[in-house]
Structure formats: structure tokens, C-alpha cells
Amino acid sequence: MNTQLLKTMNEQLLSLDRTYGADALAADFIQALRATLEQYTGETSQSALQSGLVEMYHLLLSSRPRMANLIDDLRKVLLHTKRDANFSLASIQAELQRLFERKRERRQESVAHAKSLLDQSHTILLHSYSSTLNILLKEIATSHPTDPPKIILAGQEPHKTERMIALLQKHDLPYRVVSEFAISHVLEEVDLALFGGLSLTNEMQLIMGPGSASLISQLEAAEIPRYVLLTTNKFSYWEENTAPSFTELREKKTPTATYMKQVFSHDVLPIAQLTGIISEKGVHTPTESQELFTTLRATFLQEEQEIAPLSSGAPQ
Amino acid sequence: MMSQIFVVAVFVSIFIGILLDKVDKTLLAAAGAMILVLSGALPFEAAIHAIDFDTIGLLLGMMVFVEGLTAVGVFRWFSLQLGLITKGNPLIIFLLVSLSTAFLSAFLDNVTTVLILAPLMISLTQGIGLPPKIFLLSVIFMSNIGGAATMIGDPPNILIGSQVDSLGFVDFLQFMTAPVLVSMVLITLYLKFMKSDVIRSRNDNLGWLFTSNLMLSDIRHQAQSFVLPRATQIKAGFVFALVILGFLLHPVTHIEPPVVALTGGVLLLLLFHKEIDLHHLFGKVEWHTLLFFAGLFIVVGALEEVGVLEALSHVLVSLTSNTLTLILIVLWSSAILSALVDNIPFVAVMIPVLKDLLEQEPFASDPKSYLLWWALALGACFGGNGSIIGASANVVSVGIAQARGISISFLEFAKEALPITFITIVISSIYLILLYTI
Structure with a gap:
């Protein structure tokens, strides 16, 4: 796994979530995926696309805290590539549009x-x-x-x-x-x-x-x-x-003092x-x-099983 | 003789003090000026006369103008729009932000330009997981290169343009555009070539491309919530165009550049008087920079008064009687000294030296001897790229980077900067040689 890519993606997701909220992030996520597929100049064979999407899926799974709704969207995209033997960039875009509209609903x-x-x-x-x-x-x-x-x-x-x-x-x-x-x-x-x-x-x-x-x-x-x-x-x-919330120390300055402030990304409660x-x-x-x-969860587990072969690189 | 030694000692002390950076340079210049006046080395009336109010006026006018544009949000809007246009592509980020820096630097002071664009460059590159240093350095280099293009782009040019009557805004454009443009192109290609592993499109990688688009989402949100009203855009654009036109038409209108700048500043404040907090704005004008210049003028005036500068010009004449050789000496020595120390005191001293020298033979009768001014301007501006301390924009940018957790050491800077400075001075040398011989 590309750790630099993971770190950067994680930071971006957290920053968007913190600044604009989870709903805005969910919409941004889909739009960013769509823009990515539009601008993508790499190999567009089915195996290459699946491989790229699987990599992104694993990156999202490794992000903290886990953003379940974003992972769910990407899982739906992977399911589409698994279920539609003729999937293409265009069909993935259509699936993303469907997911975007479902969010609104x-x-x-x-x-x-x-x-x-x-x-x-x-x-x-x-x-x-x-x-x-x-x-x-x-x-x-x-x-x-x-x-x-x-x-x-x-x-x-x-x-x-x-x-x-x-x-x-x-x-x-x-x-x-x-x-x-x-x-x-x-x-x-x-x-x-x-x-x-x-x-x-x-x-x-x-x-x-x-x-x-x-x-x-x-x-x-x-x-x-x-x-x-x-x-x-x-x-x-x-x-x-791992803990769903993370913490960091930030240096703060006042006219009379410099101190370290501990901040937490999220609250966790039963x-x-x-x-x-x-x-x-x-x-x-x-x-x-x-x-x-x-x-x-039962539905989720079924879906995970269905897309598991994509991660192993098994023929589809 | 004693008075000459005393005045030189004061000047050298200021120079060393600036280099050591233990005391603010404004204080050093002001203290030096006061010492010279109090000691009688320079009478008070002569001290006031030595202050070039054309330079002060031009600087003040541009400062007010730029602060006004900042206050109404023009630069924030500009940087957001620029961020959107890059589409998160590393190659476009590098090209667009660097070249925008060069262009803006030509019309705004370099420090303002890097204050606008250095944070943008850092945000864009960090946001997509790129190592920001080389991108930030490209902003710094381009600010010094682009700033050389016009009379108002860099303090050395402001000094030269204000104090040399035969040089105006149009002359700077005429003579400086070519070496600046060639330098911009070659340095861009050089950086692209040397850092091709980093400065390249990543549109062939889904993960990185996706991260770029995520970052763009953030910029899009900011751009949507920060709307620059059309009326503001029109008014600001109108005043900006008026100021540039004012500079360009000086040979026709004979309205001096400081008058143009001050008029532009005041006009902008009048048009936006409801939106701008005047007291806050005037608090942000760099009065300490203006005081620094005033102090420096007094010290240089003292050097002139006691005959040091005349002696220096004789020394230069004795070095060579060949104008072209002298042009190249001035170019390279300006560049080297600008890299090592603040270029403003150096240029401030060199102006009266060159003025005196140009009245002496054989330079007085050489029709191409005016090229000495361009050698000084090019050397001082491009030389500012040579080290972290070579220009204020460098120091400010490195400070901005530091605040974002990016550390650029003196040696790191020099390693990237020296080849670039060398390239630009070679370009300038070839240019001046061509101008002299053709």
C-alpha cells in the first residue's frame, strides 16, 4: 500500500469532514470520483480500472476514522464492476450518478x-x-x-x-x-x-x-x-x-505564553x-x-464476499 | 579624510548589522542617519534633501494600493480561482502558479506576491501529497525574476527608476522584458527537467488523481463561499488598469510615477471607502520599510557629501576604460553582492556612483553607457535569488514555509538557487553584450 497516498487521502478526507461536514464530504467524494474518471489518462482496460478502484477501496478501509458511507459508495462501484461483465468508464460514471441521487433521496x-x-x-x-x-x-x-x-x-x-x-x-x-x-x-x-x-x-x-x-x-x-x-x-x-478517534498536540501561542493543546478528531459514545x-x-x-x-450487516458481509476476489486479483 | 572614514564606518556598520540580523534593519538605518546628522557629518537640511521622495512616494502609493486590493479580497479571490484552474495537476500547478508569480511580481512588490502565492503553492502541493519545497522555491525564484521586468516590480528598480531621470516605466519594459522572459522560460524548463520525477502530471494514477480532486473540492467550497462581487472586480480592475496606464503614459503626460501610484491608492480607497477599515489598512502599510529607505538615503547622502562615492566612481573608472567590461563587472558584482547582502543599500550606493562615473570619460561619450543601469538592475534583481537572505521575498517565503512545518535551510536553498542565479546572470550577460555590440 502506498503510505504517502494513504496519508494524503486520509488528511484530505478528515479536513473536508471537519470543515464542511459529513454530508458535504459524501457529495464531494462522489464528485471527486467522477472527475477522476473523466480526467484519467491511464490504462482503461477492465482489469486496470478494477485494480485502481480496489487500491482506492483498501486505502479508504485503512483511513481513520473509517468513513463508512464513503466506503459503502466505493463498494457499490466495485460491485457494479463485478456484476456487469461489460462495465466501462461510462457505466461506472452512471453508477456514481445513481449513488449521488440515492444520497439525495x-x-x-x-x-x-x-x-x-x-x-x-x-x-x-x-x-x-x-x-x-x-x-x-x-x-x-x-x-x-x-x-x-x-x-x-x-x-x-x-x-x-x-x-x-x-x-x-x-x-x-x-x-x-x-x-x-x-x-x-x-x-x-x-x-x-x-x-x-x-x-x-x-x-x-x-x-x-x-x-x-x-x-x-x-x-x-x-x-x-x-x-x-x-x-x-x-x-x-x-x-x-484502532481507536476511531485520533488525537494530536498543536502548538498555540498567546502574547504571554506558548503551550501545547491536545485536540481530538471526534467524540465516541455508546x-x-x-x-x-x-x-x-x-x-x-x-x-x-x-x-x-x-x-x-448481513447484506454488507454478502457484498464483501462478492468483491473479495477482486482484491486477490482472481480472474473475474 | 576623518569624516570620510567616519561616514564609511557608519555605512559599513549598518551593512554588517543587516547581515547579522540581530537588530531590525530599519532601526540600523535610522540610527545611522541620526548619528550622521548629530555628528554634523551631514547637515539636517542636506539630510532631508538626500531623501528621495520620489522613491518614498512611489513605495507608499503602491503599498496603499496593494493593501486596498487585499482588503477588498481581490488577491484571495485570485488565488482561489488559480487553484481551481490547476485542477490539482502537479505540472499545471507548477507552471501556472510560478508564472503567475512572475507576472504579478512585475506589477506588485515581491513580498506581496509571495504572501499571496506561496501559501497557495504550499496548500496545493501538500494537499495532493507532493513535496512542497521545489514548488515553493519556484515561486521564490519567479518572484525575483518577474519583479525585474518593470520599474515597480522590485525595490532596486524603484530606486533606479526614481533617481535616474532618463529612465521611466516604459524604458524598464523596453529593456528588461526580454531578459526576464527568456529567464522565466529557461528556468521553468530547467526546474521541470531537474525535478521531472515530481513536476509531472499524475493523471495516469487513479489514487493520486482522486486525491487531487478531493483537494479541489475544498478549494471549490472556499470559492463558492468567497464571492467577489462583480462591482468590486470592475472597480479594482479599473483602478489597476489606470495605474498601469499612468506609468506607461508618463513620457506623454509627464505625471511622475509616485503621483500615479499615490493617486491610484487614494482612488481605490475612495471607491471602496465603505468596505475598507481605513485605520486598519494604514496600520498595515510598511512604514518601517519607508523609514528604512529614508534612513538609507540619508546615509548615502552623507557618503556623497564627504566624497566617498566620487572616490568610488574613480576607482571603478580606474579598473577599466572599456564600457562593456564595466557593464559586466557591475552586473556580476551586483548579483554576487545582492545574493550575499540586502540589495537595497548596495543599489542605493551604486546609483550616485554610476551617475558620477557616467560624467567621466570615456563613459560620458559612449552612447551605450546607459546599459550600466540595466546591468545594475538585472544584477540586483536576479542576484536576489542567490541565497535565502538575497531578497525580502525569500525571507518571507521561507518564514511562511516554516510556519507550515516546512523547513528550508540556507544550504538547501543555495543548492537550488545558485545554478538558477548563474543561469539568469549568464542570460543577462549575453543580452547586455548583444545590446552593446549591435
């Missing part, structure tokens, strides 16, 4: 399920930005033109908070920002809290944005409903040997701490989520 379906919950809430606590949230807020604003729910935005890193503010202003929803470390002061106002998530692991742990875990713990103690928006293609079925997951298939309690996970 999943988001719409998730939004419909989330809206049914939010319609009953007067004050909603929001934490994580996502394009699904953008659609959800638009739906809320449209269906509650005169009496929209109030939004309390848990303020985090400035660029993330600013993006959330842009969304709320765009949809003309009343909001105020409270720093995530001060949320305990406003808990009694909150009817429901909504978070974004990166992935649900085999160990039934949610990988979420930094800061989510402490907020959720407070909400749990106050018995306030707390949900995470997570489509099923973000379920991560692999056995994890799904049991949440009231439920909102996916394109509905709203699921932790127990229901586990059942759904098990069902979908």
Missing part, C-alpha cells in the same frame, strides 16, 4: 422522519452542521411560517458556528448562540436536541463531532430527548482494532446515551438501531 427521507419529531418541539438545541440539517431547517421554516421553533445553537469552533448561523439566517429561524460549555444554563428551555454523526460502529458506538459527548451527557442527565441524524450508509461494520437515531428508514431507539445494524 436518503437525505429527504431522513428529513421527513426528523420533521415529524421536531414539529412537536418549541425549542431545539442544534450542534452539528450538515446539508441534511439545511434541508430540515428549510422544511421547518416552511411548515411553521408564523410560529417556528426557537433554536439554541451550541457554539463551537468559530467556522462551524458561523456556518450554522448562516443556515439559520438563510431560513429566517429565530436562534441564539450559547457556547457548548455553557449549555447547562439553558437546558430547562430545551425540548429536543439534534446532532450529526459520522458513523455507528460494530460496538454500537457513535462517532460524532468533538464536543458532542459532553453535551449529550448533560442532556441525558436532564432527560431531554436527544437524537442523531445518521443515514444507514454510515453504519460501519468492521471490527475496529448509542445507549441517545434517545434514538433518525435515518432514512425511520426513527429508531438504541435497541431498534442495533437490530437494524445486524440486518444490514
Whole structure:
């Protein structure tokens, strides 16, 4: 495996996820794949294409944290090359377009399920930005033109908070920002809290944005409903040997001191701490989520078995 | 005699102080100037007279103009658009960003150019897993090469153009474009050839190509959220065109370059007075650079006052009576000294020396002796590539790299820079020889 390529790809994926959110990254991933296939000048025989895609698949599997939805997309592409004996660059492009459209459908379906919950809430606590949230807020604003729910935005890193503010202003929803470390002061106002998530692991742990875990713990103690928006293609079925979140030390400078700050890429918490997951298939309690996970994992394992020969270089 | 020794000692001390880099060069120049005035080596009125306000005005005008463009987001927009056009292709990144650096350097000061393009080059190359050093070095080299093309592109040219009445913006374009263009092409080919393992398209590799497209996604997001309003583009473009036109039409309008630059700066601020925080902008003007120049002019004025520069010109005349030989001496010595020390004090001293020399025979009656100015300009500008300390743009770029975890040592820089500097000075030598003999 090309370690330099792995490192670079991993850094790019993390940077996009951190800066623009998981949904944007998923869309960027597909678009980047499409652009890649358009610009590709190497060998375009079926074996060469498969080999290149398999290499990328292994790179994605080796990235940390594992981005299950991206791996799922690439697996679908590999399945296409396995199932269609006449596959070509053009057919792969068509498959990618189909996957892109399916993403949109999943988001719409998730939004419909989330809206049914939010319609009953007067004050909603929001934490994580996502394009699904953008659609959800638009739906809320449209269906509650005169009496929209109030939004309390848990303020985090400035660029993330600013993006959330842009969304709320765009949809003309009343909001105020409270720093995530001060949320305990406003808990009694909150009817429901909504978070974004990166992935649900085999160990039934949610990988979420930094800061989510402490907020959720407070909400749990106050018995306030707390949900995470997570489509099923973000379920991560692999056995994890390494920590899903990573940490690094960054040098920070102030006028009077230079110090090292430890930062973490993600928070990891058991799904049991949440009231439920909102996916394109509905709203699921932790127990229901586990059942759904098990069902979908069986499909995943079948698909993995189907594409396994591609990795071994066996004739297709 | 004593006064000459004293003034030379002050000047040499400033030079050494700049080299040692323990004290800011502005302080050194200002302190040197004050010492000379306080000691009576140069009367105060003479000191004020020695300050070339054409140079100061031109620098100030361009600084205000450039800061204004920065404040309204023109350069950020430009770098994002440039990033998109490269499509993440290493070869296009190298060509487009390097050549854009050269072009921008011709019209903006080199430090501003590298402040815009060095971070872009680092982001693009690191973003696609390329070793950034050689790409960053190409930006540095091109900033010094491109900056030589016009009167406003590099401080040595600003000094020469402002203080030599017979040379204007058009003259710089006329005489400097050819060696600059040839150098740009040859150095680009040289770098491409020497680093062909890195500076090449990777469109034949799915993984790397995909990584490039991922990086482009980031730039696309940034470009989408950073929109430069059409009105801003038009207003900024209009003022930019006006300033360049002002420089070009100087032989006709007789409007001096500093007036053009200051007018452009003020006009830009007027057009964008609602968008720009004036106090913040004026805080970013490099007043310390202007003070450095003022101090330097006073010190050079003192050297002139006590006759040191006249003596130096006699020494040069005694070296050779052949103009072409002297041209080549000036070219190569300018290049070598520019690589080793700050080229601005050197050029500041050489201008009055050459002025004096050109009044002496046989140079006074040689119609091609004006080529000495181009030798000085080419040597000082291209020589700035010779070492990390050879030009401010080099120091700034290496600092930007350091802040991003990329370390470029003095020797590393020299290893890449010396052949390039040598090539450009050889090109300049051939050019000047051709101009002299044809």
C-alpha cells in the first residue's frame, strides 16, 4: 500500500469532514470520483480500472476514522464492476450518478422522519452542521411560517458556528448562540436536541463531532430527548482494532505564553446515551438501531464476499 | 579624510548589522542617519534633501494600493480561482502558479506576491501529497525574476527608476522584458527537467488523481463561499488598469510615477471607502520599510557629501576604460553582492556612483553607457535569488514555509538557487553584450 497516498487521502478526507461536514464530504467524494474518471489518462482496460478502484477501496478501509458511507459508495462501484461483465468508464460514471441521487433521496427521507419529531418541539438545541440539517431547517421554516421553533445553537469552533448561523439566517429561524460549555444554563428551555454523526460502529458506538459527548451527557442527565441524524450508509461494520478517534498536540501561542493543546478528531459514545437515531428508514431507539445494524450487516458481509476476489486479483 | 572614514564606518556598520540580523534593519538605518546628522557629518537640511521622495512616494502609493486590493479580497479571490484552474495537476500547478508569480511580481512588490502565492503553492502541493519545497522555491525564484521586468516590480528598480531621470516605466519594459522572459522560460524548463520525477502530471494514477480532486473540492467550497462581487472586480480592475496606464503614459503626460501610484491608492480607497477599515489598512502599510529607505538615503547622502562615492566612481573608472567590461563587472558584482547582502543599500550606493562615473570619460561619450543601469538592475534583481537572505521575498517565503512545518535551510536553498542565479546572470550577460555590440 502506498503510505504517502494513504496519508494524503486520509488528511484530505478528515479536513473536508471537519470543515464542511459529513454530508458535504459524501457529495464531494462522489464528485471527486467522477472527475477522476473523466480526467484519467491511464490504462482503461477492465482489469486496470478494477485494480485502481480496489487500491482506492483498501486505502479508504485503512483511513481513520473509517468513513463508512464513503466506503459503502466505493463498494457499490466495485460491485457494479463485478456484476456487469461489460462495465466501462461510462457505466461506472452512471453508477456514481445513481449513488449521488440515492444520497439525495436518503437525505429527504431522513428529513421527513426528523420533521415529524421536531414539529412537536418549541425549542431545539442544534450542534452539528450538515446539508441534511439545511434541508430540515428549510422544511421547518416552511411548515411553521408564523410560529417556528426557537433554536439554541451550541457554539463551537468559530467556522462551524458561523456556518450554522448562516443556515439559520438563510431560513429566517429565530436562534441564539450559547457556547457548548455553557449549555447547562439553558437546558430547562430545551425540548429536543439534534446532532450529526459520522458513523455507528460494530460496538454500537457513535462517532460524532468533538464536543458532542459532553453535551449529550448533560442532556441525558436532564432527560431531554436527544437524537442523531445518521443515514444507514454510515453504519460501519468492521471490527475496529484502532481507536476511531485520533488525537494530536498543536502548538498555540498567546502574547504571554506558548503551550501545547491536545485536540481530538471526534467524540465516541455508546448509542445507549441517545434517545434514538433518525435515518432514512425511520426513527429508531438504541435497541431498534442495533437490530437494524445486524440486518444490514448481513447484506454488507454478502457484498464483501462478492468483491473479495477482486482484491486477490482472481480472474473475474 | 576623518569624516570620510567616519561616514564609511557608519555605512559599513549598518551593512554588517543587516547581515547579522540581530537588530531590525530599519532601526540600523535610522540610527545611522541620526548619528550622521548629530555628528554634523551631514547637515539636517542636506539630510532631508538626500531623501528621495520620489522613491518614498512611489513605495507608499503602491503599498496603499496593494493593501486596498487585499482588503477588498481581490488577491484571495485570485488565488482561489488559480487553484481551481490547476485542477490539482502537479505540472499545471507548477507552471501556472510560478508564472503567475512572475507576472504579478512585475506589477506588485515581491513580498506581496509571495504572501499571496506561496501559501497557495504550499496548500496545493501538500494537499495532493507532493513535496512542497521545489514548488515553493519556484515561486521564490519567479518572484525575483518577474519583479525585474518593470520599474515597480522590485525595490532596486524603484530606486533606479526614481533617481535616474532618463529612465521611466516604459524604458524598464523596453529593456528588461526580454531578459526576464527568456529567464522565466529557461528556468521553468530547467526546474521541470531537474525535478521531472515530481513536476509531472499524475493523471495516469487513479489514487493520486482522486486525491487531487478531493483537494479541489475544498478549494471549490472556499470559492463558492468567497464571492467577489462583480462591482468590486470592475472597480479594482479599473483602478489597476489606470495605474498601469499612468506609468506607461508618463513620457506623454509627464505625471511622475509616485503621483500615479499615490493617486491610484487614494482612488481605490475612495471607491471602496465603505468596505475598507481605513485605520486598519494604514496600520498595515510598511512604514518601517519607508523609514528604512529614508534612513538609507540619508546615509548615502552623507557618503556623497564627504566624497566617498566620487572616490568610488574613480576607482571603478580606474579598473577599466572599456564600457562593456564595466557593464559586466557591475552586473556580476551586483548579483554576487545582492545574493550575499540586502540589495537595497548596495543599489542605493551604486546609483550616485554610476551617475558620477557616467560624467567621466570615456563613459560620458559612449552612447551605450546607459546599459550600466540595466546591468545594475538585472544584477540586483536576479542576484536576489542567490541565497535565502538575497531578497525580502525569500525571507518571507521561507518564514511562511516554516510556519507550515516546512523547513528550508540556507544550504538547501543555495543548492537550488545558485545554478538558477548563474543561469539568469549568464542570460543577462549575453543580452547586455548583444545590446552593446549591435
